[in-house]
Amino acid sequence: MAKQTRSDKPSPTRSRWLLLIPALFALAAVVAVAGLASAIQVENHDAFCASCHTEPESEYYQRSLSAPVDLASAHTAKDVACIQCHSGPGTGGRLQAISSVAAPDLFAYLGGKYRKPAVVTVPIGDDHCLKCHAEVTSRQDFNNHFHAFLPRWQAQAPQEAATCIDCHQAHVTGGLRDVAFLEETHTVAVCQHCHASIREE
Secondary structure, eight states: OOOOOGGGSOOHHHHHHHHHHHHHHHHHHHHHHHHHHHHHHHHTOHHHHHHHOOTTHHHHHHHHTSSOOSHHHHHHTTTOOHHHHSSOSHHHHHHHHIIIIIHHHHHHHHHTOOOSSOOOOSOOOHHHHHHHHGGGGTOOSGGGHHHHHHHHHHHHOTTTSOOHHHHSOTTOOSOBGGGTTBOHHHHHHHHHHHHHHHHTO
16 A cells, blocks of 8 residues: 655645635625525615615605605505516516615615715616506507507517606606696607607508
């Protein structure tokens, strides 16, 4: 049997580092899970969102504490939090919002390295709205023709067609409460753009 030479023996320092690697991975996993859990908790509180997103969100947050004057505060009156509109449908949409918005925002806030006012970087897509309002596209009567034609316009000209938030501006005041806080001048311009596009077919 060959005698083990001094160079074949693992060094004590190397052995300690090899033992530390699994512990470091476990620690990293705990930190990641804790960060995710914290992000899930704070993202449900509109006051946390408004602490960084100051314009127009902090103004909206203050408005949401009283009678609704815009679409977003009307949602708040029905216990709909910011993150519910700012995330897509289903578990996938929520996880995407947590990973791309909530967790980075939380770490930026805790580190004191966030933009103020912070800007919303993830746009609200139609799927965000339709996860709760799917019925608006199913009615085909004249009074709902704008919703009925919207998919056609989007299919025909996806880069220029309107989306839900082009008419339904959540944080803009001055709209008519009985028609979901639509602001007439702005909405009429969107209507005219759609009619012009349909005529061009």
